Amino acid sequence: MYELVQAVINGDEKTALHQFISALSASGKHYFLRNEILQAFADYCHQSQKPAYFYYSSSVGKLIQYTHEIILQEESTWFVVRPKIANQEVWKLTADFSKFEQMTPQALLDVRDRLVNRYQPHLLEIDLHPFYESSLRIDDARNIGQGLAFLNRYLCSQLLTDSQHWVEMLFQALHGLRYDGIRLLLSDRITSGIQLAEQIKLALKLLSERSPDEPYQKFHFELQELGFEPGWGNTAARVSETLELLDRLIYSPEPGILETFVARVPAVFRVVLVCVHGWVGQDDVLGRNETLGQVIYVLEQARSLENELREQIKLAGLDLLGIKPHVIILTRLIPNCEGTSCNLPLEKLQDTENAWILRVPFGEFNPEVTNNWISQFEIWPYLEQFALDAEKELLTQFKGKPNLIVGNYSDGNLVAFILSRRMKVTQCNIAHSLEKPKYLFSNLYWQDLEEQYHFSVQFTADLISMNAADFIITSSYQEIVGTPDSIGQYESYKWFTMPQLYHVVDGIDLFSYKFNLVPPGVNENIYFPYSQKENRDSNLCTQIHDLLFSREDPQIFGHLDHPNKRPIFAVDTITSINNLNGLAECFGKSQALQERCNLIILTSKLHPDQAINREEAEEIQKLYDIIDQYHLDGKIRWVGMRIPSNELGEAYRVVADYQGIYIHFAHFESFGRSILEAMISGLPTFTTEFGGSSEIIDSQENGFNVNPTDLEGTAKKILDFLDQCDTHSEYWCEVSERMSQRIHNKYNWHLHSNQLLLLAKMVGFWNFVVPENNEARDRYMEALFHLIYKPRAEKILEKHKGG
Numbered sequence: 001m002y003e004l005v006q007a008v009i010n011g012d013e014k015t016a017l018h019q020f021i022s023a024l025s026a027s028g029k030h031y032f033l034r035n036e037i038l039q040a041f042a043d044y045c046h047q048s049q050k051p052a053y054f055y056y057s058s059s060v061g062k063l064i065q066y067t068h069e070i071i072l073q074e075e076s077t078w079f080v081v082r083p084k085i086a087n088q089e090v091w092k093l094t095a096d097f098s099k100f101e102q103m104t105p106q107a108l109l110d111v112r113d114r115l116v117n118r119y120q121p122h123l124l125e126i127d128l129h130p131f132y133e134s135s136l137r138i139d140d141a142r143n144i145g146q147g148l149a150f151l152n153r154y155l156c157s158q159l160l161t162d163s164q165h166w167v168e169m170l171f172q173a174l175h176g177l178r179y180d181g182i183r184l185l186l187s188d189r190i191t192s193g194i195q196l197a198e199q200i201k202l203a204l205k206l207l208s209e210r211s212p213d214e215p216y217q218k219f220h221f222e223l224q225e226l227g228f229e230p231g232w233g234n235t236a237a238r239v240s241e242t243l244e245l246l247d248r249l250i251y252s253p254e255p256g257i258l259e260t261f262v263a264r265v266p267a268v269f270r271v272v273l274v275c276v277h278g279w280v281g282q283d284d285v286l287g288r289n290e291t292l293g294q295v296i297y298v299l300e301q302a303r304s305l306e307n308e309l310r311e312q313i314k315l316a317g318l319d320l321l322g323i324k325p326h327v328i329i330l331t332r333l334i335p336n337c338e339g340t341s342c343n344l345p346l347e348k349l350q351d352t353e354n355a356w357i358l359r360v361p362f363g364e365f366n367p368e369v370t371n372n373w374i375s376q377f378e379i380w381p382y383l384e385q386f387a388l389d390a391e392k393e394l395l396t397q398f399k400g401k402p403n404l405i406v407g408n409y410s411d412g413n414l415v416a417f418i419l420s421r422r423m424k425v426t427q428c429n430i431a432h433s434l435e436k437p438k439y440l441f442s443n444l445y446w447q448d449l450e451e452q453y454h455f456s457v458q459f460t461a462d463l464i465s466m467n468a469a470d471f472i473i474t475s476s477y478q479e480i481v482g483t484p485d486s487i488g489q490y491e492s493y494k495w496f497t498m499p500q501l502y503h504v505v506d507g508i509d510l511f512s513y514k515f516n517l518v519p520p521g522v523n524e525n526i527y528f529p530y531s532q533k534e535n536r537d538s539n540l541c542t543q544i545h546d547l548l549f550s551r552e553d554p555q556i557f558g559h560l561d562h563p564n565k566r567p568i569f570a571v572d573t574i575t576s577i578n579n580l581n582g583l584a585e586c587f588g589k590s591q592a593l594q595e596r597c598n599l600i601i602l603t604s605k606l607h608p609d610q611a612i613n614r615e616e617a618e619e620i621q622k623l624y625d626i627i628d629q630y631h632l633d634g635k636i637r638w639v640g641m642r643i644p645s646n647e648l649g650e651a652y653r654v655v656a657d658y659q660g661i662y663i664h665f666a667h668f669e670s671f672g673r674s675i676l677e678a679m680i681s682g683l684p685t686f687t688t689e690f691g692g693s694s695e696i697i698d699s700q701e702n703g704f705n706v707n708p709t710d711l712e713g714t715a716k717k718i719l720d721f722l723d724q725c726d727t728h729s730e731y732w733c734e735v736s737e738r739m740s741q742r743i744h745n746k747y748n749w750h751l752h753s754n755q756l757l758l759l760a761k762m763v764g765f766w767n768f769v770v771p772e773n774n775e776a777r778d779r780y781m782e783a784l785f786h787l788i789y790k791p792r793a794e795k796i797l798e799k800h801k802g803g
Contacts (some may be wrong), residue, residue, distance in 0.1 A: 001066075001083045001091075004063055004066075008059045008060055009097065011059060011580070013059050013060045016058070017053075017063075018097055019044065019095075020041060020060070020097070021072070023040060030071060031069070031115060032071075032072075034068045034069070035709075035762075037068075038064065039060075042055060053283075063079075063081070065161045067079050067081050068082050068088070068479055069137070074095065074278075078090065078092050078093050078108060079091040079092075079163050079532070080288045084484075085481050085483070085484060086510045088487075089304075090102065090103040090104065092110045100440065105506075106125065109495065109503045109505070113500075118500050120499070122471070123500070123502060123503050125502070125503050125504075126463065126505065126506075127504075127505045127506045128467055128508065128509070128777070131467070131776065136154060136513055138512075138513060141481065144480055144510060145481075145515050145516060146516070147471065147515055147516045148259070148513075148725070148755070149733045150513045151762055152256075152258050155258060156255050156258055159249070159250075159253040163250070165182070167193035167197065167250055168193035169768075170249075170250075170769075171196045173765050174186050175190070177266065179266070179269060179321075182321060183231055184229055184230060185265075186228065186229060187224065189227030190224070195227075197247070199227050199228070202226055203228055203239075204240060204243055204244065207219075207239060210236035211236060212235065213235055213237065214229070214236040216232075216234050216317040216320070217320060221242070223239070230321060231266040231317065232317070233264075234315055234317065234320075238315060238317070239317075242264050249261055256679055260449065262758060262765065263757075263758050265763060266318055267405055267760075268309065268336045268761060269326065270325075270401070271303075271305055271309070271403065272328050272333075272419070273298050273301060273327065273329045274330045274406065275295065275298045275408045275409070275412050276331060276386065276409075276415055277373075277379050277409075278332045278342060278373050279295065279373060281333040281340050281341045281342050281347070282341070283298070284687070298408055300520075301749070301753070302352070303349060303352055304752065305327050305355075305756070305757070306349075306352045306354060307324075307352075307753070308750065308754060308757060310324065310353070313325060313756070324354055326354050326398060327349075327354070327356070328357075328358045328394065329356070330358050332360060332386065332626045334359075334372065336371045336372045336373075342359065344359060345359050345360075346359070346397050347359075347462070354613070356397070358390075358393060360389050362382040362385070363382060363389075365381075365797065365800060366801050368650060376438040377452065377453050378452050378454070380411070380458070380789075380792075381796045381800070383411060383415055384418060387418035387422075390415070390419065391422060391423065401425060403764075404428065405423075405425050405426070407429050407430065410458050410465070411461070413465035413469070416428070416469075417464060417465045417468045418467070421468070421514075426470045426763060427468065428471055428759070429466055429471075429473070430474075431462075431472070431474070432491075432670065432671075433670040433671075434492070434493075434670075435455070435458055436458075436462070436492055436493065437487070437489045437492045437668070442455050443455065443497060443498055454796055457789060461789060463493065463508075464785055467777065467781060469573040470763045471516055471519070472515050473518045473756065474490075474517055475518075475692055475753075476670070478694070478695060479692045480510060481510055488510075488676055490515070491510055493507040502788065518759070519752065520671075520676075520747065521747050521748040521750070521751065522749075522753050524680065524748070526645050527652065527677045528649070528653075528681065529656075529681060529682045529736075530656035530657055530681055536650070536653065544650045545654050546599055547639060547643075548602075548639065548649070549600075549637070555639070556606070556635045556638070556639050557638040558638055559634060560598050560634065560635070561635070562634075564658075566658060567658050567661075568600070568718070569660055569661070570599075570601050571588060571601075571602045571651075571662075573603060573604055574604075574620055575615070575616065575619060578666045578667075579666050580603065580665070581626055582667075582708050583599075583601075583663060583708075584623055584626045584627065584663040586600070586665070586714050587632070588632055589715070590719075592715070592720060594632075597660075597722075600637045600655070601636070601639070601798075603639070604641065606640020607620065607640070621661070652677060652681035653682070655683060656682040656683050659732045661685070661686065661721070662674075662675075662678035662683040662685045662690060663685070663718075664685070664686070665686075665706070666690075666691070667688070667709075668688070669687070669690070669692070670691050672696065675687050675693055676747050679696070679740060679742065680744060682736040682740045683736065683739070684732065684735045685697070686705075687705060688705070688706060688708050689705040690707075696740055696742075701738070703717050704717075
């Protein structure tokens with residue numbers, strides 16, 4: 001970057017940069033973000049009649065392409081440049097253009113504070129760098145999110161270079177495995193790594209004389225005499241395979257062998273999935289609008305984990321000892337449950353043998369508040385006591401400690417931190433969607449937003465939990481570090497200001513092995529291709545067809561003059577971020593789309609008086625206004641009711657019967673459960689290019705990622721697709737099949753659960769053999785919790801007590 005900056009400041013293009021900054025100054029603004037910068041530079045190039053190459057290829061052009069922020073001051077201009085993914089730099093250009101120098105993040109944070117007139121000297125600085133500088137780090141940004149593969153390669157290299165030490169550590173890790181006091185894998189007959197290697201040879205010789213299908217119980221005494229306890233396998237062949245993997249790992253380690261062996265180690269039996277903020281239930285008790293996707297995710301994840309654990313336990317031969325998996329979804333109990341099951345302390349999860357929903361009530365304080373559902377933005381003051389109460393309940397239910405605690409969303413991750421810290425259990429974080437990057441400038445103007453959103457509490461909780469977690473799983477690469485053009489969700493926590501509260505000068509190590517890409521799956525019993533006619537219920541199909549196309553109901557708005565037109569289908573809650581209004585406007589502005597398609601929208605609400613807050617009511621009313629403005633009567637159907645999952649699955653298929661399309665038009669989407677559902681059902685799917693959802697679409701499917709701020713461009717992409725469908729009669733079917741197969745092959749719960757459990761085992765082993773300085777880091781997190789988080793959360797509690 002230095003060479004490029006010098007080329008600009010010392011070359012012929014210095015004048016061009018001066019003119020461009022003068023043009024920015026003339027706008028009267030002081031703070032510019034990437035899209036504004038690029039548009040302003042394009043305008044400058046056009047007005048200045050620059051040659052075509054200048055925008056991209058000149059030194060100034062390259063600098064501007066890398067620039068994500070510009071802040072104008074009287075005495076200087078500040079640039080935040082990102083020459084490559086996960087690497088931001090700060091540069092300051094003096095007003096006389098004599099000096100262009102690199103600055104520290106701390107200096108930039110002060111500038112941002114002054115920009116909003118909230119500068120305060122000697123502010124608390126949060127710096128996590130010392131806790132990561134001696135840790136293993138991924139060195140190539142392209143490999144961020146592949147922590148498991150990185151650890152595998154590193155451990156194998158250590159086994160090769162210092163085999164005696166690492167074999168001994170491997171022995172000690174295996175020797176310590178137990179389940180409720182039952183020894184697993186190794187007994188005290190084997191006392192060292194060297195002896196383990198010798199005994200494996202003897203065991204393999206013994207097993208070679210057995211029939212491959214011979215059950216473990218028929219030869220377990222002979223193995224015990226050699227020092228091997230249950231857990232190696234349920235048949236002679238399985239035990240032999242596992243021991244051969246360990247033998248190869250000792251003498252010729254390779255990453256694939258290590259991963260396969262660790263996957264077989266019986267180290268995880270009890271799992272907690274924390275999903276705090278309530279309305280976690282079954283029979284269509286699936287969260288509020290703000291938590292619906294997360295609740296479905298956790299329910300399906302729990303079923304899949306229990307099934308995967310049961311299979312692993314069986315293959316290890318441990319079911320014969322009465323060992324079985326136990327999965328608990330931990331959430332809050334809501335006394336005023338509105339006729340749902342959310343006031344039941346314990347509820348068995350359907351389609352499982354030993355997975356449960358455990359509900360723990362919040363401390364009472366003010367029953368008018370705590371007896372009811374509480375928004376995710378108001379939940380913070382209750383979480384510490386909830387975690388302490390939940391710990392007692394979990395120990396009672398498990399009759400021991402869990403092996404893994406998985407947090408979900410910011411509040412669940414904080415509870416997972418508290419529980420993990422107290423119980424000394426592996427902690428996994430799943431953010432789902434971090435709020436800070438969703439709400440533009442939410443940290444810079446946090447004081448103005450505090451009354452409604454309490455971001456000071458949430459962002460602090462995020463910092464604590466993401467740094468304390470043993471590993472973090474994300475649904476997409478972009479969730480971590482974004483794209484060349486956009487900053488990732490986790491990357492946004494690298495450095496930022498909370499004016500007059502604190503500065504984060506190094507908030508997370510993006511190159512840490514703790515980040516792992518493990519996307520979720522989709523329930524293929526509910527969401528399956530429209531072409532599987534034999535699995536479809538004809539009565540349900542008729543019912544859903546009427547719902548979408550013709551039924552009259554107080555919760556349905558609009559009729560279709562030409563119901564046989566190709567439908568454009570969208571399913572989402574009504575928020576400004578989800579941008580259903582933008583989709584309606586895109587449709588309204590395109591006569592060509594209206595001539596060829598109908599628009600069908602499925603939401604949970606239809607009327608402003610059903611909204612839970614003013615913002616939602618305004619968004620609902622705005623959609624009505626857009627329908628009126630563009631005269632969309634007869635061209636749009638708006639179904640405003642929450643329907644069960646099985647009906648939603650059929651809705652996707654009914655739209656596919658009409659060779660329709662699905663569109664997810666959000667301004668930002670971290671991933672997008674509905675995208676998976678639509679694609680596996682066979683709907684060609686267009687999705688926003690902002691966020692991780694664009695990764696779901698195969699890179700070969702050109703034209704299916706859309707810019708929700710470019711209504712004309714989006715309409716053109718849809719029309720181009722329709723033109724190809726009209727030109728090539730099989731094109732729609734080909735795209736439908738490709739998209740459906742992509743979800744089936746890459747986004748399924750079996751893969752997800754397998755990877756999650758493998759990560760838990762591998763990270764557990766890593767923490768055992770290389771404890772690092774996690775205790776110091778966690779003490780730092782506790783300080784943030786007690787000195788910043790709790791005082792801020794108590795302010796919310798004071799308001800609730802007065803409620």
